[in-house]
Amino acid sequence: MGYKSDRLLERDIPQPPRYLFTTQEDLLDTLTSHRFAILKALAGAGPLDLGELARRVGRDLSEVQADAQRLSTIGLIDKAEGGMLHFPYDAIDIHLGWRAAA
Template sequence: MKTVVLEVRSLADTLADAARAMNSGRADAATRIGFATPELLWQVLSAKRWELLKALCGAGPVSIREAARRVGRDVKAVHGDVTALLQAGVLTRPADGSAGIEFPFDAVRVEFLLQAA
């Protein structure tokens, strides 16, 4: 199963993990996308965008129009959400160069820690 982990972590921690993976020659089993703050994570991953990801999970490449149909929303509004998710690296364009979008993962895990101030 191909999993993406959306997490809150510092740039220093992300770079340290990348260096460790390069030195060991072994990468994590899951793809990781880091956000600097919980607020940024929730700004990118709104309720409507989460709904869109659920509809696209395991679907393969689809057009934006098809994605809008699957979630029962306006194409223009879904296009805005797709743009934000593409910029964050959560969605991709199909590898074969065809038009459309793809959520190339079978599962999503969201990780962050809320601590007392």
Template sequence: MKTVLIDVCSLSAVKQRVAETFKTGKRQPPRISFPTHELFWKILTPKRMDLLKAMAGAGPLGVREIARLVERDVKGVHTDLTALCKTGIVERVDDAKYQFPYDALHIDFTVIGSKAA
């Protein structure tokens, strides 16, 4: 099963992870990182998460087919797919098809209260 890890971490943490990968030469699992929780929630809205769940492991799908799977209008689904493509989460396969190239997604982040920070 091909799983992508989605997390929230700083740019310095991403740079450190990349440097460690080059140093060890070990291949790392697919990962998508957001710099802030706010950006995470702005991009991965509940409706967009529904799209990812419907597309996971399904291969290339057309907009109308995806809209049917999530029971939404085509225009709204197209708008959300465009946003997900701009962030690199979803791939545009050709003029008519989109793909989420993973079978599953794992979301991992910690929220720290303002008093603890």
């Protein structure tokens, strides 16, 4: 039996965007606490320039630039005109699941 979202996709019912990590290590390597803070600061804020984003997360501009570049490269945030950074959603839902090894 498929997942509920698979059945909805088959019926062309729009689904919220999702980003999947293949392992928990990939998740934790990608969404460090600093990068997660960037996503939280951008959620619902509209496009922000790098300086304002650095101010909102309370970090050095060059560090925020490096983390924002990584998030942009993997498609979690967008770069808008003029270098503005944008996360076009107002929320982030993270679902984790583990199963005991057989």
